[in-house]
Amino acid sequence: METVVGAVPGALDPLPEALAPYDTRLARIGWLAFQEVRPALDAAVARWGAHRVAIVLGTSTGGLEETEQAFDHWLREGTIPSSYDYERQHNFAAFGEMLAQTSGVTGPVYVVSTACSSSGKVAASAARLIRMGLVDAVLIGGIDSLTRMTIQGFHSLGILSGTSCRPFGAERDGINIGEGAALLLVEREAPDARVVLLGVGESADAYRMSSPEPTGRGAREAMERALAQAGLGAGDLDHINAHGTATQLNDAAESLAIHALFGASVPVTSTKGYTGHLLGGAGGTEMVFAIHAILEGRLPATLGAMPLDPEVAIDVVTEARELRVRTVLSNSFAFGGSNVSVVVGAAR
Secondary structure (H helix, E strand, O other), rough: OOOEEEEEEEEEOOHHHHHHHHHOHHHHHHHHHHHHHHHHHHHHHHOOOHHEEEEEOOOOOOOHHHHHHHHHHHHHHHHOOOOHHHHHOOOOOOOHHHHHHHHOOOEEEEEEOHHHHHHHHHHHHHHHHHHHOOOEEEEEEEEEEOOOHHHHHHHHHOOOOOOOOOEEEEEOOEOOOEEEEEEEEEEEEOOOEEEEEEEEEEEOOOOOOOOOOOOOOOHHHHHHHHHHOOOOOHHHHHHHOOOOOOHHHHHHHHHHHHHHOOOOOOEEEOOOHHHOEEEEEEHHHHHHHHHHHHHOOOOOOHHHHOOOOOOOOOEEOOOOOOOOOOOOEEEEEEEHEEEEEEEEEEEE
């Protein structure tokens, strides 16, 4: 079948020569994101010391796309390309190690891979590392690139849409796969910070490997725990960036969970119509959307949602809204019932 994907446009420049052994499509995408956050990371290393800074990243596929190309070469030529390096290319930890090597970070460096909740989970990891006194700053985020396995795998599950995805829409029929990266710096204290990490909630409903618990119980628990850690009540929340994959089951379960906690009082957006579903990069990317809503006072529309599913009894944002936003909750839910909700808020 044909499908729509959220591909990074244009050619991607190779990594600097010194990092050539790590060169993959995933690393090239991540390197672009790293350039944006590197000044802040360098400042954190100078302020806290290299050993007091950690790097914790989320990914679902790692360098699988490079391995697919190596395997294709083996099928055609009978040999693995001499440039292929499993440890520095396929290995999920490789990109984090590359960033540590480049930045001089000597604190903990590791990767979380829990499918589509991966780069939401890293926010919880950062909070724990700082709360335990192990570090003072953590570079977090997520990254995934398009691969044949993910596209064909979701097609085999029957949840890949042939058109642009329609989160919470009556005509939704599946997801679009995307690729991309988002990196953020979390610090113990930062006087010039405009947005802060307030709370993270996690749950594991373990209902079924590829389907959410239909009443939204696990999603609800993750949101409740995030609010509790943030010291907020349901009435204190201004906006929700939903997981909103545009599958029948996810959107139904998530909308039930949101309605159980908030009714229709909080405006909800799924931003996957802009990016596709970035899998292990989704949580980090959607935290950036949440931060943008706070900084700009603007809620993005949920692309493709109209006509809305009449069974979805929440306030889905179908046209962009100008709104003073102080607190945003961002959801990321994954296969196997791995759920995470992250609350960010304007610094006071």
